[in-house]
Amino acid sequence: MSERKDITRRRVIKSGAAAAAAAGATPYFFTRAFADGHGYMNAPKGDTVTFGFNVPQTGAYADEGADELRAYEMAVEHINAGGGGMLDTFSSKALKGGVNGKTVKFVTGDTQTKSDAARASAKRMIENDGAIMITGGSSSGVAIAVQGLCQEAGVIFMSGLTHSNDTTGKDKRANGFRHFFNTEMTGAALGPVLNNNYGKDRKVYHLTADYTWGYSQEGSMIKYTQPYGWETVAAVKTPVGAGDFSQFITPVLSSGADTLVLNHYGKDMVNSLTQAVQFGLRDKQVNGKDFTIVVPLYSRLMAQGAGANVKGIFGSTNWHWSLQDEGSKAFVKAFGTKYGFPPSQAAHTTYCQALLYADACQRAGTFKPSEVGAALEGFKFDGLGNGPTEYRAEDHQCFKDVLVVKGKENPTSKFDVLEVVEVTPRAKVEYAPSLLGGELGPYNNG
Amino acid sequence: MDAIFLQVLNGLDKGGAYALIALGLTLVFGTLGVVNFAHGALFMLGAFCAVALQRMFSVSYERINEDKQDFLGNPLKEQISYMVDWVGEDAAAFLQDYSVPLSIILAALFMAIVGIVMERGLIKHFYKRPHADQILVTFGLAIVIQELVRHYFGANPIPQAAPQVVSGAANVGSWVGLGENVIYPWWRLVYFVFSAIIIFGVFAFLQFTTFGMVVRAGMQDRETVGLLGINIEQRFTVVFGLAAVVAGVAGAMYTPVLPPDYHMGMDFLVLSFVVVVVGGMGSLGGAVLAGFLLGILQSFASMQAVQELLPGISQIIIYLVAVIVLLTLPRGLMGRKGVMED
Numbered sequence: 001m002s003e004r005k006d007i008t009r010r011r012v013i014k015s016g017a018a019a020a021a022a023a024g025a026t027p028y029f030f031t032r033a034f035a036d037g038h039g040y041m042n043a044p045k046g047d048t049v050t051f052g053f054n055v056p057q058t059g060a061y062a063d064e065g066a067d068e069l070r071a072y073e074m075a076v077e078h079i080n081a082g083g084g085g086m087l088d089t090f091s092s093k094a095l096k097g098g099v100n101g102k103t104v105k106f107v108t109g110d111t112q113t114k115s116d117a118a119r120a121s122a123k124r125m126i127e128n129d130g131a132i133m134i135t136g137g138s139s140s141g142v143a144i145a146v147q148g149l150c151q152e153a154g155v156i157f158m159s160g161l162t163h164s165n166d167t168t169g170k171d172k173r174a175n176g177f178r179h180f181f182n183t184e185m186t187g188a189a190l191g192p193v194l195n196n197n198y199g200k201d202r203k204v205y206h207l208t209a210d211y212t213w214g215y216s217q218e219g220s221m222i223k224y225t226q227p228y229g230w231e232t233v234a235a236v237k238t239p240v241g242a243g244d245f246s247q248f249i250t251p252v253l254s255s256g257a258d259t260l261v262l263n264h265y266g267k268d269m270v271n272s273l274t275q276a277v278q279f280g281l282r283d284k285q286v287n288g289k290d291f292t293i294v295v296p297l298y299s300r301l302m303a304q305g306a307g308a309n310v311k312g313i314f315g316s317t318n319w320h321w322s323l324q325d326e327g328s329k330a331f332v333k334a335f336g337t338k339y340g341f342p343p344s345q346a347a348h349t350t351y352c353q354a355l356l357y358a359d360a361c362q363r364a365g366t367f368k369p370s371e372v373g374a375a376l377e378g379f380k381f382d383g384l385g386n387g388p389t390e391y392r393a394e395d396h397q398c399f400k401d402v403l404v405v406k407g408k409e410n411p412t413s414k415f416d417v418l419e420v421v422e423v424t425p426r427a428k429v430e431y432a433p434s435l436l437g438g439e440l441g442p443y444n445n446g
Numbered sequence: 447m448d449a450i451f452l453q454v455l456n457g458l459d460k461g462g463a464y465a466l467i468a469l470g471l472t473l474v475f476g477t478l479g480v481v482n483f484a485h486g487a488l489f490m491l492g493a494f495c496a497v498a499l500q501r502m503f504s505v506s507y508e509r510i511n512e513d514k515q516d517f518l519g520n521p522l523k524e525q526i527s528y529m530v531d532w533v534g535e536d537a538a539a540f541l542q543d544y545s546v547p548l549s550i551i552l553a554a555l556f557m558a559i560v561g562i563v564m565e566r567g568l569i570k571h572f573y574k575r576p577h578a579d580q581i582l583v584t585f586g587l588a589i590v591i592q593e594l595v596r597h598y599f600g601a602n603p604i605p606q607a608a609p610q611v612v613s614g615a616a617n618v619g620s621w622v623g624l625g626e627n628v629i630y631p632w633w634r635l636v637y638f639v640f641s642a643i644i645i646f647g648v649f650a651f652l653q654f655t656t657f658g659m660v661v662r663a664g665m666q667d668r669e670t671v672g673l674l675g676i677n678i679e680q681r682f683t684v685v686f687g688l689a690a691v692v693a694g695v696a697g698a699m700y701t702p703v704l705p706p707d708y709h710m711g712m713d714f715l716v717l718s719f720v721v722v723v724v725g726g727m728g729s730l731g732g733a734v735l736a737g738f739l740l741g742i743l744q745s746f747a748s749m750q751a752v753q754e755l756l757p758g759i760s761q762i763i764i765y766l767v768a769v770i771v772l773l774t775l776p777r778g779l780m781g782r783k784g785v786m787e788d
Contacts, residue, residue, distance in 0.1 A: 058593075059709075062601035234750055239761050243704055243713050244460060246634070247748035247760070250452040254627040270603045270705055278631040278702075280615030305602045305705065321517065336518045415517060 040368040041154035041446025042130045049102040049367060051076070051354065052131030054122050054146060055160065057110040061138040061266060064301055064346045068136055068160055069108065070339055071347035075354035076104050078334075085334035087355060089327040089383035094362040095355075104358065111137055115145035122146050126153050132367050133158060135353050138266075138346060140164030140213040147176040154446025156369050158353035161318075161346045163265075163297055164213040165220070168397035169436025174443045175369055177376055177396045179356065180349045183213070184431055186296050186316040187220030189402040189424035193314060194225060198259070198292055201229035205257035207248055207272060209264050210237040217263040217296050233257040238268070245272040249279050258286040261294045269295060270305040277309045298405055301344045303417045310407030310417060317403050319348040319385050320420055328385040342415050352384045356391070370443035388426070394433035396440065402429050448619065448628045453745040455618070459634045459703070461741025462641030466696035467718040468725065468733035469648060470689035476665045476728040477685045480569055481580050485693055486715025487588040488557060492694030493706035494595055495553035497604050500545040503529050503538070543609050546702055553698040554691050561690025565683050588711065596708035603705035608633035633702045640699050644692060645734055651688075652730070661685055665728070720768050726781025736779055740764050 044050070053072045056065035078084040082097030098104065107129040109121025118137065125131040134150050135158035137143045143162035150157035151173040159167060159178045163186070168178045204225065208214040214237070222232055233255050238248050249272070252260055260281060264272050276282075276293055284291040298315035321332050321342035331351065335343040343351075360375040361367050377393035389400035404422040411417050467489055474482045506525040514522035529538040541548070568587065572580045607613065612632035619628030652658035664671045664678045671678050697706070704710065721740055725732030746752060747763035759766075771778060 058596075059601070062596065236750060236753065241713070243710070246456045246459070246703075247453060247745040250456055251449055251750050253452065253629065254448050254625070267603050267707060270605065274605055274705060275703075278613075278615065278633070280629050280631070283614075301602065305605060307605045307607075309605075333518060342517050412514075413517070 039445060040370075042126065042132050044102055044130075044132060044367060047102055048105050049099060050129055050131050051104060051106045051357075052109065052122065052125035052129065052134040053106055053136050053350075054109040054111050054118060054125065054134050055136040055350075056113045056138050056142075057108070059111075059113045061113045064138045064161065064266075064299070064344065065111070065136075067301065067344045067347040068138070068350040071335070071343060071351035072106065072136070072354055074335060074338060075351045075358075076106055079104050079355065079358045086327045086331045086351065086384050089330050090355060090359070091382040092359050092363070094359050099358045099361050100365060100367065107131060111139075111142050111146075113139050113142060115141050118142040118146050119149045122149055123153070126150075126155055131155065133357055135357065136160040136350060137162060140167055140216070141211055143167050143178075144171045144212065147171065147173050151175045151441075151444055154369060154444040156357065156372055158357050160350045160353065161299075162213075164216040165436045166212050166216060166438075168395045168438075170438040172395055172397075172438045172440055174373060174396075174440045177353075177356075177373075177391065179352050179398045181316075181318050181400070181402055181429075182397065183216040183220040183296070184436065185402050185429040186217065187224035188429040188431075189404050189422075190221070190294070190296060190314065190316055191224030191228065193404045193422055193424075194230075194294065195228040197314065199289070202231070202259045202289065202292075203233045203255075203257045203287060204230050204259045204261055205233050205252045205255055206235040206261045206263060207245070207252075208235060208237050209240050209268055211240055213265065214240075214263050218261075221261050221263065221294075221296055230259070238264070238272070240268060242268065243271060245275050246279070248272075249276050249281070252276075252281065253279065253284075256286065258289045259292050259294065261296065263296060265297055265299070266302055267305075269297075269299075269302055273306050273309050273313070298418060299345060300415070300418055301346070303407065304414060311409050313407045314421070315405055315418075317405050317418065318345045320345065320403055320405060320418060321415070322418075322420065323385060323403075325385060325387065327383045331385060348385060355384070356381070369445050373443050387423075392433065394440075395436070395438075399426050399430055401426050448625045449749065450746075451618075451622070451624055451628055452630065453749060454742060455630050455634070455638075457742025457745035458738060459638050459741070460745065461738035462638050463696060463700055463703075463714065463737075464718055464721050464741050465734045465737025466641050466644060466692055467714055468721040468737050469645060469730060470692045471718055471722050472725070472728060472730050472733040473648075473685055473689045473692075475722070476730070477661060477682045478565075478569070478573065480572065481577050481584070482569070482689075483581050483584040483715065484564070484588040484591065485584075485689070486711030486713075486718065487591040488560065488690045488693040488711070489697040489700075489714055490595065490706065490708065490711030491560065491591060492553045492557055492697030493701050493710060494599060494697075495556055495694060496546050496549035496606050496698040496701045497599060497706060499549040499552050500542070500606060503527075503541045503545055505529070543607075546606050546608060546698065549698045549701075550695050553694040557690040557694030558687045560694075561687035562683055564690070565686035569686065570679075570683075588715070592708045592711060599708065601708060603707040605705040606701035608636075608702035612636055631703075637699055637703060641696065644695065648688070648692060649730065657681065657684075717764060720764055724768050724771050724778055726778030728782055729778065729780040732778055732780030739779075740767065743767060 055068040078087040107125050109125050111118035122134045133156045137160040140162045143159045147157045157176045165182050165184050206218050208218040262272050281291050293313050295313055295315040298317045303310045332342050360372045364371040364375040376391045379391045382388045386400040389398050391398050402424045403420050405418040406421045408419045471485045506527045508523040509526050511522045511524045516522045615629040615631050618630045619625050661681055721736045725736030743763050748760040
């Protein structure tokens with residue numbers, strides 16, 4: 001009786017509040033990392049090590065995610081075999097079959113291109129499947145969310161397709177590494193090409209996806225076109241997945257702008273570009289100039305979706321299957337023979353990330369995040385399709401040449417939609433590590 | 447003035463799509479009393495009828511061309527269209543060009559079958575179940591349909607071209623005495639006229655045919671119509687099929703405006719439900735009126751001047767209007783007494 005009296009409503013509320021506070025204060029992961037004495041999270045036991053491939057398997061980027069997964073599967077085959085594809089052209093020859101004497105196996109998660117779903121699947125792979133490293137993704141929002149989680153958990157995150165400056169800028173983390181380029185590099189590469197092709201003093205209308213990548217891309221385009229007298233008439237944010245962009249495109253007609261920059265990616269890019277062409281923008285003359293459209297970030301998979309509308313439109317890309325260096329040729333041959341079509345830039349960057357991680361572990365002689373990270377920091381390599389590349393130590397961003405591409409006028413196949421018009425050298429797109437802000441902080445080994 | 451006129455056109459065009467979907471939803475709800483969350487998926491299926499027809503016209507066989515190479519450097523496997531072999535190059539090009547308008551026929555036939563099978567096979571078992579059960583089962587069905595489409599057609603949007611003759615933009619400004627910047631895509635104008643014809647057709651069917659009269663009577667008092675010896679169930683099955691056909695042809699014709707992807711139905715469904723509620727549950731006229739009204743409001747809310755004044759308003763305007771309408775007119779704009787009030 002007396003025991004029951006102790007359980008008052010006030011006490012239950014107090015206990016509940018304390019429990020909730022404790023739960024909130026407890027790190028995302030309970031530390032079971034040191035149980036085996038290796039001193040880091042998910043240290044592999046036995047003769048296998050598990051990679052976690054976190055890609056969009058459903059949702060708007062599912063096709064891109066499927067291509068990433070194909071590339072990862074092929075990367076694992078090549079790592080375990082000690083050769084094949086770009087592993088044969090990779091400048092580092094550390095990998096001889098497996099990693100640190102262990103066979104690589106993998107588990108997969110579905111990001112659904114949603115931050116919460118991506119974090120949940122990464123968490124599941126780390127906690128339940130013992131993934132030593134998480135990699136993948138097709139969105140900057142997702143990449144930043146998963147990168148934060150991997151930092152908390154104490155595993156390395158090798159991001160997939162993420163283009164926002166923030167991933168290796170204000171939101172960078174010590175455990176996170178990006179091979180893909182960013183909007184700062186896109187702007188630096190595209191600005192001069194646009195000026196050469198369209199001339200100075202243009203009036204620009206920006207339609208921008210309303211999330212981190214969109215803001216980053218818009219800012220970079222304005223920054224790198226302003227020196228040529230390109231004036232921003234308006235910069236309008238559009239909801240992600242708007243579908244019909246007509247209400248955003250019609251104001252362009254009477255705005256006095258002679259250039260439309262579509263800071264959109266994926267489905268939004270396909271829709272907004274298709275509709276802009278339908279509204280006759282490409283046939284217009286404004287301020288005595290031909291109206292022009294720019295799509296700063298291209299994806300070949302998405303460009304296929306936009307069909308003939310991409311013809312003659314400039315943009316940038318991280319890699320393209322038509323490149324003729326030995327690495328690209330080896331990758332296209334291996335991928336094309338296995339799957340019957342050329343790989344996308346998403347497939348390329350994820351394949352590279354898997355190889356780079358495995359190679360770093362092999363060179364470090366361990367899977368411990370801080371030591372693997374140290375092996376990646378400042379690592380200079382070649383033979384992976386982008387020419388000489390460096391993983392900069394200060395922000396964990398890869399620096400390499402940037403491709404400026406244009407929608408091809410006379411495609412010879414459905415894959416042949418983009419042509420590389422300029423390879424902008426690394427020196428022209430490089431920036432000071434402090435430019436994009438943020439702090440790496442210390443490594444977390446779990 | 448130019449900008450306002452263009453936004454009215456945008457709204458009418460968008461409203462046309464909302465109205466057509468909402469019309470079908472209301473037909474099903476008014477007759478069968480079923481809240482059909484799979485209706486958006488029917489719109490999407492109709493859009494993919496256009497994609498399927500376009501692909502049927504492109505079915506081809508391979509021919510090795512030793513003079514050209516593929517991306518791996520092997521002899522190129524050229525795709526030769528069967529259609530060219532069968533009907534000649536000109537006729538094949540004509541069919542390709544007009545695949546979207548022609549897909550209306552395929553969409554109408556296919557969606558009628560889908561609608562009737564859906565109603566007989568699944569929906570009829572839920573007539574007497576609570577609305578929550580109906581919503582769950584139809585929402586589940588919508589997910590199954592969209593995942594099937596994703597499996598066969600992929601996740602990326604698949605653009606469909608309007609026929610060449612209406613592929614450009616019309617100088618609407620010169621028609622109404624406005625500036626030369628007032629141009630509007632021909633196909634969007636075609637779509638607006640098309641949606642007006644379909645809406646008029648459905649109303650005429652219900653208003654001026656005996657079948658329509660029985661359906662309207664059934665909507666008023668299902669039991670009494672049944673007591674008169676009329677097989678109202680059979681009529682309602684046809685109504686469900688009709689609603690599916692309306693959604694399907696609306697989807698097929700919308701493909702040049704919005705490249706279809708597996709998720710487009712869900713995108714439209716939520717908005718269309720708001721349209722139905724604002725128009726008044728069970729009111730066909732209300733659905734059409736609210737469809738156009740909300741389409742126009744959404745377009746105006748996206749204007750730069752409005753955005754600067756009220757940032758983000760374009761994304762919430764429809765829901766804001768829904769709240770205001772329901773607070774002032776709880777049955778919606780043209781809702782009838784007693785519908786969903788039990």
